[in-house]
Amino acid sequence: MESFTAGLISLDEALNTMLARLTPITQRQRVALGAAAGLITAIPVISPVNVPPFANAAMDGYAVRIADLAANDTLYIAGKAFAGNPWHGEWPPGSCIRIMTGAPLPSGADAVVMQEEVQPQGNAVRFTAPVKSGQHIRLPGEDIRLGDRVLNSGVKLGAAELPLLASLGISDVEVLRPLKVALFSTGDELCLPGQPLAEGQIYDTNRLTVSLMLNKLGCAVIDLGIIRDDPDALRNAFLRADSEADVVISTGGVSVGEADYTKAMLEELGEITFWKLAIKPGKPFAFGRLQHSWFCGLPGNPVSAAVTFYQLVQPLLAKLSGQQGAALPQRLRVRTLSPLKKSAGRLDFQRGILTRNEQGELEVRSTGAQGSHIFSSFSQANCFIVLECQRSHVQPGEWVEVEPFNRLLEG
Numbered sequence: 001m002e003s004f005t006a007g008l009i010s011l012d013e014a015l016n017t018m019l020a021r022l023t024p025i026t027q028r029q030r031v032a033l034g035a036a037a038g039l040i041t042a043i044p045v046i047s048p049v050n051v052p053p054f055a056n057a058a059m060d061g062y063a064v065r066i067a068d069l070a071a072n073d074t075l076y077i078a079g080k081a082f083a084g085n086p087w088h089g090e091w092p093p094g095s096c097i098r099i100m101t102g103a104p105l106p107s108g109a110d111a112v113v114m115q116e117e118v119q120p121q122g123n124a125v126r127f128t129a130p131v132k133s134g135q136h137i138r139l140p141g142e143d144i145r146l147g148d149r150v151l152n153s154g155v156k157l158g159a160a161e162l163p164l165l166a167s168l169g170i171s172d173v174e175v176l177r178p179l180k181v182a183l184f185s186t187g188d189e190l191c192l193p194g195q196p197l198a199e200g201q202i203y204d205t206n207r208l209t210v211s212l213m214l215n216k217l218g219c220a221v222i223d224l225g226i227i228r229d230d231p232d233a234l235r236n237a238f239l240r241a242d243s244e245a246d247v248v249i250s251t252g253g254v255s256v257g258e259a260d261y262t263k264a265m266l267e268e269l270g271e272i273t274f275w276k277l278a279i280k281p282g283k284p285f286a287f288g289r290l291q292h293s294w295f296c297g298l299p300g301n302p303v304s305a306a307v308t309f310y311q312l313v314q315p316l317l318a319k320l321s322g323q324q325g326a327a328l329p330q331r332l333r334v335r336t337l338s339p340l341k342k343s344a345g346r347l348d349f350q351r352g353i354l355t356r357n358e359q360g361e362l363e364v365r366s367t368g369a370q371g372s373h374i375f376s377s378f379s380q381a382n383c384f385i386v387l388e389c390q391r392s393h394v395q396p397g398e399w400v401e402v403e404p405f406n407r408l409l410e411g
């Protein structure tokens with residue numbers, strides 16, 4: 001009899017094989033900044049302006065000329081400059097200009113003195129602290145210079161990047177078009193939430209898991225619903241998905257049961273690059289090529305579907321979308337508070353809760369039962385506890401590696 005772990009490929013081998021085959025999409029489009037979150041820059045963005053565009057005050061206080069102060073430590077106030085309302089009047093010797101943060105610096109000013117460092121004397125102020133030339137002045141182009149490359153191509157746009165473009169007066173950006181991802185669940189047992197369950201039925205969890213994560217990744221989702229365990233229905237779903245999408249994702253039917261048609265259909269309509277990984281959960285993950293699209297077959301068990309999407313489909317979509325330098329998963333070594341059951345042969349992604357103890361040390365505990373059908377183990381977790389293939393049971397107090405969940409699994 002074939003061993004349960006014979007012929008399984010490692011997660012790293014699967015990722016390397018998959019990523020080596022993909023070529024990022026190249027079609028571009030121009031979108032308004034407000035619609036660009038999650039999309040990828042198609043070309044570098046060059047600044048059309050200096051930021052700040054003009055010299056201005058970094059503090060509320062007084063703009064001064066050092067020469068005036070050398071002659072007298074008390075200067076009368078000749079005018080006022082506000083942000084958005086500069087001072088353009090005459091600036092006589094022996095005077096200063098009242099100035100607010102962000103106001104353009106009056107011509108000839110050498111420094112700004114913050115108001116906490118002066119003594120008001122009617123319509124004059126006495127300068128009590130030493131003043132250095134250039135102090136509290138924000139220079140034009142100090143942040144960004146006209147012509148600077150502010151973003152490379154291949155950058156995912158988010159709340160850190162888009163406001164930067166807005167600050168340059170840019171209103172739209174050239175991006176790679178979003179990936180189109182078709183999705184369906186398979187199984188006669190699946191029922192839509194809100195409908196009564198017939199005998200032997202369960203609610204479809206996986207389609208929601210996957211479509212939520214796809215939305216977070218900025219993909220355009222083509223949801224084909226639940227497909228029955230029927231080869232013709234499955235063939236039609238595959239053909240339609242392949243004609244519309246860059247990537248087709250199914251869940252269920254990739255194992256060895258008598259109604260597990262997904263893999264057979266992929267063999268008929270395309271080619272399988274690999275199937276069966278040495279990871280737990282997620283062993284029967286399948287990757288391959290259809291006529292026009294890439295295919296990922298996620299296992300049906302809800303935790304297996306979520307874990308394989310996170311660990312395999314997420315990097316696949318990042319590469320295909322044209323994103324460069326996507327953040328690698330962070331792994332930390334911490335002590336476990338819980339015993340962890342583990343059988344050798346597969347890399348385990350157990351679900352854990354990472355916390356900091358009173359001594360400030362990070363520690364992790366298990367969310368409890370770890371079966372691939374126990375989705376509550378996922379919803380309570382904030383990290384994966386990653387246990388290497390060869391490792392066996394782990395005792396409380398032992399060191400383990402954890403991978404905190406990224407924003408894909410946040411609310």
Ligand SMILES: Nc1nc2c(c(=O)[nH]1)N[C@H]1C(S)=C(S)[C@@H](COP(=O)(O)OP(=O)(O)OC[C@H]3O[C@@H](n4cnc5c(N)ncnc54)[C@H](O)[C@@H]3O)O[C@H]1N2
Nearest residue numbers: 185187203204205206252253254255260283299300301304
């Ligand atoms: N003889 C063997 N049996 C199984 C093996 C094996 O190697 N030899 N592998 C097991 C592992 S590991 C997994 S994971 C599952 C994967 O099976 P499939 O991908 O074929 O998925 P199904 O059989 O369709 O379903 C498995 C399980 O998940 C439930 N399910 C399916 N889709 C959904 C959904 N959309 N939402 C919620 N739950 C879903 C389904 O009812 C089953 O309980 O195979 C093992 N068996």
Ligand code: MOO
Nearest residue numbers: 281282283304372
């Ligand atoms: O590979 Mo399965 O996903 O362990 O339950």
